[in-house]
Amino acid sequence: MEEKRISEKESLEIITEMISRTKDRYIGDGNILMLWGYLTVVMTAVIWALLALTHNGVWNWLWFAIWIVGGIATPIMARKNQRRNGVKSYSDKISSSIWSIVGYSGIVSTLCCLGFLLLKGVDCWSMMFAFALIIVPFAEMAQGIVVREKSFLVGGGIGLLTGIFTVCCIAGGVTLEANWFLPLFMVAFIFMMIVPGHILNSKYKRQ
Amino acid sequence: MKELNPLLHSQLRLAVMSILMNVEEADFVYLRQKTESTAGNLSVQLDKLSSAGYITVEKGFVGKKPRTACRVTKKGKQAFEEYVDTLRQYIGL
Numbered sequence: 251m252e253e254k255r256i257s258e259k260e261s262l263e264i265i266t267e268m269i270s271r272t273k274d275r276y277i278g279d280g281n282i283l284m285l286w287g288y289l290t291v292v293m294t295a296v297i298w299a300l301l302a303l304t305h306n307g308v309w310n311w312l313w314f315a316i317w318i319v320g321g322i323a324t325p326i327m328a329r330k331n332q333r334r335n336g337v338k339s340y341s342d343k344i345s346s347s348i349w350s351i352v353g354y355s356g357i358v359s360t361l362c363c364l365g366f367l368l369l370k371g372v373d374c375w376s377m378m379f380a381f382a383l384i385i386v387p388f389a390e391m392a393q394g395i396v397v398r399e400k401s402f403l404v405g406g407g408i409g410l411l412t413g414i415f416t417v418c419c420i421a422g423g424v425t426l427e428a429n430w431f432l433p434l435f436m437v438a439f440i441f442m443m444i445v446p447g448h449i450l451n452s453k454y455k456r457q
Numbered sequence: 458m459k460e461l462n463p464l465l466h467s468q469l470r471l472a473v474m475s476i477l478m479n480v481e482e483a484d485f486v487y488l489r490q491k492t493e494s495t496a497g498n499l500s501v502q503l504d505k506l507s508s509a510g511y512i513t514v515e516k517g518f519v520g521k522k523p524r525t526a527c528r529v530t531k532k533g534k535q536a537f538e539e540y541v542d543t544l545r546q547y548i549g550l
Binding site for chain 1: 461466468471472475476479480482483484486487490491492519520522524541544547548
């Protein structure tokens with residue numbers, strides 16, 4: 251394309267052509283999703299094993315490792331993604347805003363639970379499971395609608411159902427025992443993050 | 458009939474503006490690929506659009522690699538919309 255005067259008809263053709271060229275959807279790869287998925291599943295399995303073997307609740311502090319590792323790696327991977335695509339669409343902006351809200355909500359929820367524990371001696375950490383299985387799937391489904399990705403809707407839907415069940419258990423006074431709840435939590439994250447992540451990666455490779 | 462904005466009524470500048478109207482932000486490499494232009498020519502046209510206040514050009518680094526990110530401004534959006542309106546009148550749409 252060169253710098254030259256054009257007719258009105260050519261102007262219209264350029265506008266139409268450029269709009270169609272930017273319509274290629276760069277939904278990005280599923281690496282960030284898989285990072286959080288595998289990180290959560292592996293850490294849950296490790297904590298579950300340690301709790302079962304030692305019967306010592308101190309291992310629960312390892313949950314923070316998910317936030318620390320994920321929180322550091324995510325912005326690095328997101329920047330790499332954007333550099334590779336060279337463009338940030340309006341749907342990218344909406345998606346990143348949705349996940350920023352999830353991130354900030356996670357920080358606030360963690361601080362609330364920590365506050366209750368340190369100031370009142372009350373253990374309300376089970377609410378973090380409800381958070382992970384309500385807000386995260388909700389965000390995933392919202393992103394699925396924005397980027398028109400069915401696996402996000404299905405995976406998010408499975409996560410959300412597990413979340414609703416978790417909230418009912420907490421409200422009904424049912425103890426979330428590690429031997430049945432942690433496997434359920436892992437299965438929910440496999441469907442929520444790992445499966446959609448792999449689907450997205452295979453689509454990205456085809457792209 | 459109103460005259461078409463001469464700054465936008467040029468092949469490459471119009472192509473760049475059409476792309477930027479459709480995305481939140483695009484970098485130099487993306488614009489060059491989509492418009493199939495040369496780096497030198499694109500650079501000159503981006504400077505003209507930037508001087509007119511139609512786009513912002515932000516030069517930075519992602520890791521160790523340089524990156525030039527372009528965004529359309531409010532003034533640019535307005536100018537593009539006016540251009541399209543005038544174009545419609547010319548073509549009789």
